[in-house]
Amino acid sequence: MEMRYTERIRALREDSDLKQREIASLLHIEQSTYSSYELGKLRMPLECIIALAKYYHVSMDYICGVSKRRGEFPRK
Numbered sequence: 001m002e003m004r005y006t007e008r009i010r011a012l013r014e015d016s017d018l019k020q021r022e023i024a025s026l027l028h029i030e031q032s033t034y035s036s037y038e039l040g041k042l043r044m045p046l047e048c049i050i051a052l053a054k055y056y057h058v059s060m061d062y063i064c065g066v067s068k069r070r071g072e073f074p075r076k
Contacts, residue, residue: 005049005064006040012056012063013038027051 013023024034027048036042053060059071 004040005044006038008063008065009044009052010038012052012058016056023052026055 013020020034020038021031024031027034029048033042037044037048049060049063053063056063057070057072059067059069061067062070
């Protein structure tokens with residue numbers, strides 16, 4: 001079973017030993033909003049997914065749960 005993006009963003013954050021407030025700050029949002037993303041109460045905007053892919057150096061496919069391979073966010 002593929003991992004949902006809500007599970008993936010939480011796993012990436014926890015693997016990096018980061019708090020929700022730290023990622024929320026990176027995304028310029030409130031911690032409560034980020035928490036709602038992880039819980040699946042709010043849908044995460046594409047801009048935030050892109051920002052997290054860049055931050056964690058993984059592909060958007062990985063974050064979205066389409067791929068099990070972390071890949072690397074494409075560089076220009």
